[in-house]
Amino acid sequence: MNILIVDDDFVSRTKMRTIIQSLGTCIDEEIAQNALENFEKALDEGRPFDLVTLDIHMPVMDGTEMLYRIREAEKKRNIPKASRAKVIMVTSQSDKDSLITCLQAGCDGFVVKPFTRETLFKKFETVGLKTDDSNNVSEDIKSKPQPGKRKNLIEEVSKALKGDTVNLPSLPDINTRLKEMVQKQINTAEITDLLKKDMLIASSLISLSNSPLFRGVGKNKTLEEAIGRLGIDQTFKHVEMLCQRALYSDVSKKYSAYVENLWKHAQACAYAAQFVADHLRVTLLEDPFTLGLVHDIGRLILLQIIGKLEEVGPTGDDVDENVLYTTLDSHHGEFGAALLSKWGFSETFANVAKFHDCPDKAERMSPELALISFVNVLVNNPKKTTEELTVHPLVVTFCGTFGINTGSLADIRGIVEKVLKEKVF
Numbered sequence: 001m002n003i004l005i006v007d008d009d010f011v012s013r014t015k016m017r018t019i020i021q022s023l024g025t026c027i028d029e030e031i032a033q034n035a036l037e038n039f040e041k042a043l044d045e046g047r048p049f050d051l052v053t054l055d056i057h058m059p060v061m062d063g064t065e066m067l068y069r070i071r072e073a074e075k076k077r078n079i080p081k082a083s084r085a086k087v088i089m090v091t092s093q094s095d096k097d098s099l100i101t102c103l104q105a106g107c108d109g110f111v112v113k114p115f116t117r118e119t120l121f122k123k124f125e126t127v128g129l130k131t132d133d134s135n136n137v138s139e140d141i142k143s144k145p146q147p148g149k150r151k152n153l154i155e156e157v158s159k160a161l162k163g164d165t166v167n168l169p170s171l172p173d174i175n176t177r178l179k180e181m182v183q184k185q186i187n188t189a190e191i192t193d194l195l196k197k198d199m200l201i202a203s204s205l206i207s208l209s210n211s212p213l214f215r216g217v218g219k220n221k222t223l224e225e226a227i228g229r230l231g232i233d234q235t236f237k238h239v240e241m242l243c244q245r246a247l248y249s250d251v252s253k254k255y256s257a258y259v260e261n262l263w264k265h266a267q268a269c270a271y272a273a274q275f276v277a278d279h280l281r282v283t284l285l286e287d288p289f290t291l292g293l294v295h296d297i298g299r300l301i302l303l304q305i306i307g308k309l310e311e312v313g314p315t316g317d318d319v320d321e322n323v324l325y326t327t328l329d330s331h332h333g334e335f336g337a338a339l340l341s342k343w344g345f346s347e348t349f350a351n352v353a354k355f356h357d358c359p360d361k362a363e364r365m366s367p368e369l370a371l372i373s374f375v376n377v378l379v380n381n382p383k384k385t386t387e388e389l390t391v392h393p394l395v396v397t398f399c400g401t402f403g404i405n406t407g408s409l410a411d412i413r414g415i416v417e418k419v420l421k422e423k424v425f
Helices: 010-023 032-044 063-076 096-105 117-126 139-143 153-162 173-183 188-195 199-209 223-247 253-280 288-294 297-312 321-342 347-355 367-380 393-402 406-422
Strands: 002-006 025-029 051-055 086-091 109-112
Touching: 002 010, 002 032, 010 025, 010 051, 010 117, 010 253, 025 032, 032 063, 051 063, 063 086, 063 096, 086 117, 109 117, 153 297, 153 321, 173 188, 173 223, 188 199, 188 223, 199 223, 223 253, 223 288, 253 288, 253 297, 253 367, 253 406, 288 347, 288 367, 297 321, 321 347, 347 367, 367 393, 367 406
Parallel strands: 002 025, 002 051, 051 086, 086 109
Antiparallel strands: none
16 A cells, blocks of 8 residues: 655654554655645556545645645546545544535545544544454454553563663763863863764864854864864754764664654754743753753653564564553653763753653743743644644743743744754754
């Protein structure tokens, strides 16, 4: 089965791909126009898509318009109705008018976020698509725990950490040493000597210093020149990002799409946190860039641990997708906090990692926690209007903490959007 997934929200898009990739070849797109071009190209090359999952609310070209164009492309090529792609619309809200419009435009069904494997596969079957064999067994059998499927995943992870099956990773040594040197205000010459020991980091810093963002009159050729142009603060941030990026490579390939999007999210939150803090001219106890970069580190660590459990487990590739996402959503905070504490980060970092999705559960609402909770919402909801964001509980908390009104919130959002557009993630 050829499958096209269209959704501008990376979490939803990645979750959809992870759940349904066992059904066939999946292509996912965040931009509707690109997805439509892929769809028409597949038709012309004789390898049409059998299934399209299409988010209703997307910028520029929304799902309803893309659905209409899909059906027009099929009609233009005289494809009979029985042979046309099954199109399932995905929505996060019950928008009656949009649903009626989509039905009139020729969609085959709807699913509502947050979706699960069961709801998706049940919908696919109702429109005539075959799923895997496990969905053809009786409801009594499906309701019972199946052998080879880990249903209490967090318990297994905890046991593995207490034993010797897996261990929490260590922060790259060069990152640890540089962090200590910067805190102690060690001179630039010693920092340069440290960074020279890693050719990848050294060459990357030289390249960054010669980029349009930092480029001066002449071209830097040495690490000393590069650090002199960048400054210690920017040098530290870049090294930290390179070291964090390396951690994202040690994850099972089956989760590579999710991890790549997780890394993009971490970068976006880091830059957003830095620019919001600068705009508000607030002094924080900890660096906002670093806070944004590591706030979701628990998700990455859990994926690494789960991947290792799959490698050593008796059934191999056996983690149920629904259990996986439930585990990530429910427990990434506590694991992220534990890891950051192990790495020597302050209690502020641990609290941000643990409570950024639920700051009301923290003993104290720190400015750092309010900031990261806010940028996390901002980055995850690019389609929402400022008016919609003003009623979000975490945005309300942020505005209360920093004394922000609706007008200032709109300005901050505009600054963040501009910054993120300039960055290549």
